[in-house]
Amino acid sequence: MADGASGLGDQARAEAYALPLEDLNPGDPELFRTDTHWPYFERLRAEAPVHWCKESEFGSYWSVTRYNDIMSVDTNHQVFSSGAALGGITIRDARPDLRRPSFIAMDPPKHDVQRKTVSPIVAPANLAVMEPIIRERAGRILDELPVGEVFNWVDRVSIELTTQMLATLFDFPFEERRRLTHWSDVATCLPMPGALCETEDARQAELMECLAVFTDLWNQRVNKPPAGDLVSMMAHSDATRDMTPDEYLGNIILLIVGGNDTTRNSISGGLYALNKFPAEYDKLRANPGLIPNMVPEIIRWQTPLAHMRRTALVDTEIAGQPIAKGDKVVMWYVSGNRDEAVIENPEAFRIDRERPRQHLSFGFGIHRCVGNRLAELQLKIVWEEILKRFRHIEVVAEPKRVRSSFVKGYEELPVVIHA
Template sequence: MQGTIDLARKTDLDAARERAASLPLETFDPGDPELFRTDTHWPYFDRLRKEDPVHYCRDSMFGPYWSVTRYNDIMDIETNHAVFSSASALGGITIRDIAPDLRRESFIAMDPPRHSAQRKTVAPMFTPTHLDELALNIRRRSAECLDNLPTGEVFDWVDRVSIELTTQMLAVLFDFPWDDRRKLTRWSDIATTIPGPGGLVETEEERQAELMECANYFASLWKERINQPPKSDLLSMMAHGAATRDMDPKNFLGNLVLLIVGGNDTTRNTMSGSIYALNQYPQQYRKLRDNPALIDSFVSEVIRWQTPLAHMRRTALEDMEFRGKKIKKGDKVVMWYVSGNRDEGAIDRPYDFIIDRARPRQHLSFGFGIHRCVGLRLAELQLKIIWEEILKRFENIEVVGEPKRVYSSFVKGYETLPVRIAA
């Protein structure tokens, strides 16, 4: 079965390589979500890194934008807040523009100094002491989830494990009503989906209606928390934090969406990606089984290899020249983490999945600089624990079909991943 999957994937990639090699560079649109749905974006970024690492796309479904594709160039953009802004008022952090009346601030879509004040409000959730407490909860729930998986039959790893465990974790972090926890999954998916026929929603109006359902649900919880003594959940931290307790409704929803997506989509897609990667590289699977002490470096490698968020976007605050290209004030600049993590100039053998790399943390998946993911240690902890528990129980988890991938050039993830555990 694995050989059939690999052959079909190789055929698709070969066709993509031929097309990427034949198209004029000025016609490249690396942000086309279809390239990510089919997992055929790689050769386009390979060519851009070699021939046009700061590339301008004049026409796309998201309008014109610059692509920055090399590792070190991305870090230079990421750390230059004086010129490249994250502010939601200018368009925010994704390639897709949101209509001005629908833009919502969150601390990831703010520039200093406001960014730092709101980020610090939730940072205590991710201190080493609190992570040690969460680890007990994560291990118990991971063990329970794995012990209830079927053996000898095909099931969807995304739904049964990745979504369930990350949604449980979100419910704990927010102290969210347990029986309603799958609402968090839905709102996370709605927040990043592209409306259209066959999608989660067909129109932007439908998407906004569901996001307002999220806002209203959390508003009722907020009223409870603000009238209670401070607790150690994210909602209580924001309700009692000096920089967040007086947020306007748009800022409130913006931070909710940030924390939901950050705590759900990224970890869940890396959790699925870990199974897929080990099946693509069975020798690494054997290496991990033979030496479970490699779990820490394995976790960092799978986060790099998967790159669960393909990009972040900035907006130029002034005219400037960057690597010989003239970027104008107001231009959209997209930092392609997914390309930087495959940059041969920064990472040795970047297309290979190597769980014992010398520098496994050298990757861009968590961002860089002041906007580096506030919950990165929790994400690593969740992945470490689930694999410690997997290795205790199962000799092998076999991928039995190609995954169905998300139609998005922002969230790089999986809708389904069929697997089987031997009886």
């Protein structure tokens, strides 16, 4: 694969180190769209691991960039809150009138009972039932791909596989499944001219449509015996059956984004990584038994969600840096996953890495990703099925990346399968 990014990388490094520290804004979405955020975080880990950005389109915020400091924030929900009323889990504050609670944007005890409602869907016994379904679908998707012509891997494989899975989890009308992908993109997009949603009002109108569709599904299922899909689980649980519409929509969006973005961007990111590190692709072809080890390495190297945010409930400190009550604290998973002090040679993609699960991509503590095992299962299966069919899938140009400092993902990944 031609690497058109190296010149861009040199320029980004020069810019990242030329700015006064107090002017660094690592949350600028443009840095992620252009894949030039890396030197900013490298510098912050070395010079200001707990860094104050005074002004940005997201207001002022602290950046926590080292692995161990991120862990200490992520596992301390008594001091660092996820609460929607305080701004929630992303660097962008929702408008006060649009702050929708969901169990990821809640603190205990309410968080615990709502999470417990939906977690059985990814229990080991249920994953065992899903495995042959995922395998059959992955095989069908791969068998329909064109050989010898360029196509967009994101659309044909990554989105298609994850959206089929989402439709199953929600028991959503299968032929309308791409609406789930659309609502996921709407939920995480930054409104601006030319974007998927040009204004916040347009974005909210789309989310209201999502709520209306899911309210219909709720009304159908609440009067039927409990079933194994997410809507039925919530409709029949004491912890969730009396949710407000806002709370229901908050949880639906959480489950759509969580079930979609992590896996979708890791499926794309894994293929991109193997093309950037062709010796690893050779290693994989020679030994497909490395797939279970490769999967968490893909998730570390990609880091599909770049950050999570908390709000300080009291005056406190992180690594000796005083933090005031009410301050916004951003845990940059994307930086912690490249922390040289904790992870050996973190820039490298190594499918036989000794401790591949040593990563922050799923978070830690009470908010650790509930669907992490399902995400890993989908990645494992798709790579097993790829290796059965194709010797080489070549990435032929740099991907088009999402303009977001939250979702670290791809809109397009042009590839060609060689006969």
